[in-house]
Amino acid sequence: MASMLANRTFVRRAIGVVLIVAALLAQQLSGFFAQELIAEAAILGIFTLSLDLLATCGLVSFGHAGLLGIGAYMFGGVTVLMGWPPYVAIIGAVLAGIVMSFLVGLLAVRTSGAFFIMVTLAAAEMFYSWGFRSKLFNGADGMGGIPRLDLKPIGLDLDNPEIFALVCIALCVIVWLLLELVVASPFGRTLAAIRQNPSRVAALGGRVFAYRLAAFTASGAIAALAGAFKVQHTNFISPDLVSWFVSGDVLIAVVIGGMGTLVGGPLGAAILVILKEVLSSSFGHWYLFLGAIFAFVALALPRGIVGWLLDMTGRLSQRKAPAVTPVSSVEAEQ
Amino acid sequence: MLLDPYFFAEQILNSLQFSMLLFLLAIGLSVVFGLMDYLNLAHGTIYMFAAYVAFTITQLGGSFWAALALAPFVAAAVGLLLYFLLLKRVERSGHLAQVLLTVGIIYMGTDLMRIAYGDLPKGVAQPEVLNGAVNLFGILYPSYRLFLIGLGLVVMIALYFALERTRLGALVRAGVDDRATAETLGIDIGKVFALVFAIGTYLAGVGGVVAAPIFGVYPGMDVTIIILVLIVVVVGGLGSLKGAILGSLLIGFADTFGKILLPQFAMMMIYLVMALVLTFRPTGLLPARRFSTSG
Numbered sequence: 001m002a003s004m005l006a007n008r009t010f011v012r013r014a015i016g017v018v019l020i021v022a023a024l025l026a027q028q029l030s031g032f033f034a035q036e037l038i039a040e041a042a043i044l045g046i047f048t049l050s051l052d053l054l055a056t057c058g059l060v061s062f063g064h065a066g067l068l069g070i071g072a073y074m075f076g077g078v079t080v081l082m083g084w085p086p087y088v089a090i091i092g093a094v095l096a097g098i099v100m101s102f103l104v105g106l107l108a109v110r111t112s113g114a115f116f117i118m119v120t121l122a123a124a125e126m127f128y129s130w131g132f133r134s135k136l137f138n139g140a141d142g143m144g145g146i147p148r149l150d151l152k153p154i155g156l157d158l159d160n161p162e163i164f165a166l167v168c169i170a171l172c173v174i175v176w177l178l179l180e181l182v183v184a185s186p187f188g189r190t191l192a193a194i195r196q197n198p199s200r201v202a203a204l205g206g207r208v209f210a211y212r213l214a215a216f217t218a219s220g221a222i223a224a225l226a227g228a229f230k231v232q233h234t235n236f237i238s239p240d241l242v243s244w245f246v247s248g249d250v251l252i253a254v255v256i257g258g259m260g261t262l263v264g265g266p267l268g269a270a271i272l273v274i275l276k277e278v279l280s281s282s283f284g285h286w287y288l289f290l291g292a293i294f295a296f297v298a299l300a301l302p303r304g305i306v307g308w309l310l311d312m313t314g315r316l317s318q319r320k321a322p323a324v325t326p327v328s329s330v331e332a333e334q
Numbered sequence: 335m336l337l338d339p340y341f342f343a344e345q346i347l348n349s350l351q352f353s354m355l356l357f358l359l360a361i362g363l364s365v366v367f368g369l370m371d372y373l374n375l376a377h378g379t380i381y382m383f384a385a386y387v388a389f390t391i392t393q394l395g396g397s398f399w400a401a402l403a404l405a406p407f408v409a410a411a412v413g414l415l416l417y418f419l420l421l422k423r424v425e426r427s428g429h430l431a432q433v434l435l436t437v438g439i440i441y442m443g444t445d446l447m448r449i450a451y452g453d454l455p456k457g458v459a460q461p462e463v464l465n466g467a468v469n470l471f472g473i474l475y476p477s478y479r480l481f482l483i484g485l486g487l488v489v490m491i492a493l494y495f496a497l498e499r500t501r502l503g504a505l506v507r508a509g510v511d512d513r514a515t516a517e518t519l520g521i522d523i524g525k526v527f528a529l530v531f532a533i534g535t536y537l538a539g540v541g542g543v544v545a546a547p548i549f550g551v552y553p554g555m556d557v558t559i560i561i562l563v564l565i566v567v568v569v570g571g572l573g574s575l576k577g578a579i580l581g582s583l584l585i586g587f588a589d590t591f592g593k594i595l596l597p598q599f600a601m602m603m604i605y606l607v608m609a610l611v612l613t614f615r616p617t618g619l620l621p622a623r624r625f626s627t628s629g
Contacts, residue, residue: 050527107613110613111617113429115616118612119608119612121561126601128606129599129602142371189424244561248437251433252434257432291438291445292442294434294435295435297438298438299424
């Protein structure tokens with residue numbers, strides 16, 4: 001047991017399994033309105049995974065809404081403006097996400113730290129100002145009537161909120177499992193090495209730029225996928241999807257959950273969606289309370305909920321088996 | 335349009351005036367960032383708070399000058415209180431905990447101002463002495479805006495001497511350059527930082543007061559300005575006075591002329607400038623430390 005607790009990967013995945021069970025229980029037991037919240041949380045969860053993949057190589061984006069927006073606008077454009085079926089639009093959205101994040105990444109991943117934060121913000125804001133004026137997409141008024149994917153041939157009616165929520169949970173789980181594989185792969189290990197010490201990786205002959213660009217591009221593909229489902233959920237696109245509040249929300253969800261833990265993102269997403277719903281329906285000035293909770297989390301759990309849990313389990317296992325290397329203290333230096 | 339020399343000159347003055355406002359906020363953020371690697375997004379909240387204090391002072395019958403004399407001190411006091419109560423606790427927790435904490439403070443600050451003053455924008459009258467316009471070689475330019483440009487220049491010069499010629503300035507420069515070595519030499523960077531933080535919030539407070547007559551006082555004015563100020567800091571380079579000056583000028587001009595040349599894509603001009611600068615200089619134009627990218 002102690003050795004299991006010392007294994008961070010095991011603990012992370014166990015938290016993931018608990019989260020999936022909790023999501024499925026919530027989906028089965030709750031009423032009609034909660035289905036919308038569950039779908040929203042699951043889609044935000046996919047979006048957080050995209051951001052956390054990028055964080056694996058030490059880059060934090062403050063413009064991820066731009067990549068979400070690319071997916072959203074592509075999906076809306078292909079379905080509503082061109083009249084093509086939604087499954088083509090999803091493929092198109094992911095491809096657009098890949099192309100756009102590759103192009104932005106060529107410039108952005110040369111920088112790091114706060115500079116990367118600002119470059120990504122800039123890229124997203126440029127897209128926002130385009131979306132705000134775009135005649136094609138009705139500019140600031142936005143465009144409605146976006147259809148959902150047609151899965152009736154396999155017996156799933158996505159216009160039914162319960163089914164849609166389930167599909168979103170499933171998609172979030174699939175992306176999570178995929179990223180668990182990626183993080184454990186040699187590619188993922190190299191990304192982690194780059195996060196810990198980029199100059200050493202470069203000195204060892206690792207191509208830091210190429211790896212970071214690959215991580216950014218993969219992250220863009222997932223963000224665009226989240227965007228394609230976000231607009232299916234609301235049936236509506238507007239430049240608000242690309243505003244920096246959206247980038248801030250996803251970043252905050254990841255920080256609350258625990259950056260660099262993968263499972264922390266969807267956990268933070270669920271907490272954020274529930275918090276906003278509960279606070280906004282109970283208080284007039286609910287941002288006051290939301291802000292206080294953010295501040296509390298930052299002070300009490302600076303490495304997020306999952307980060308805190310990992311520290312706790314690490315300490316528990318050490319008490320029983322002192323020979324185990326304290327992995328958490330090495331990671332804590334990040 | 336731009337061929338009209340009067341119009342052109344007027345826009346240059348407008349750009350300068352906006353640059354000065356950006357500078358008042360950027361210098362505090364930049365030095366705090368450069369010295370402690372602290373990403374304080376709540377810097378704008380201090381700016382907003384000072385503007386509301388100025389509004390309250392003028393409502394109570396005080397003059398603009400009374401507000402300008404008092405509000406920045408109130409802002410600095412609140413800033414220091416925030417620093418010792420909250421901000422200091424995540425000094426070593428990394429940028430992300432700092433972002434979460436300071437975004438929390440932004441949310442709280444905005445809603446507190448909403449509760450106290452309501453959602454509608456408030457106005458602060460500019461001082462009567464500066465109500466008129468000055469004839470500058472044939473251009474009639476509002477005196478108040480000219481006063482802003484002058485104020486910015488004075489602050490720049492004062493800061494230059496403070497940084498280059500005083501003991502505190504030398505300590506700040508040493509800390510920005512190499513914090514570990516400075517501490518080894520017995521300098522208490524924590525104390526220097528608290529002082530720098532106080533000066534930075536004081537200047538943000540000055541910015542809030544002088545901006546109030548031009549842009550009005552409203553909840554959310556903090557977020558509007560902080561994005562621009564962050565861009566200034568990144569473009570200029572962390573921790574350097576010259577960087578903050580150059581960055582403020584670049585962004586101030588890009589914003590003003592962007593609105594004239596490409597009214598539909600005004601913000602785009604600023605982001606374009608930033609993208610260009612960071613493509614060729616990934617750590618900004620004049621960073622205090624050449625080899626630091628904090629990552």
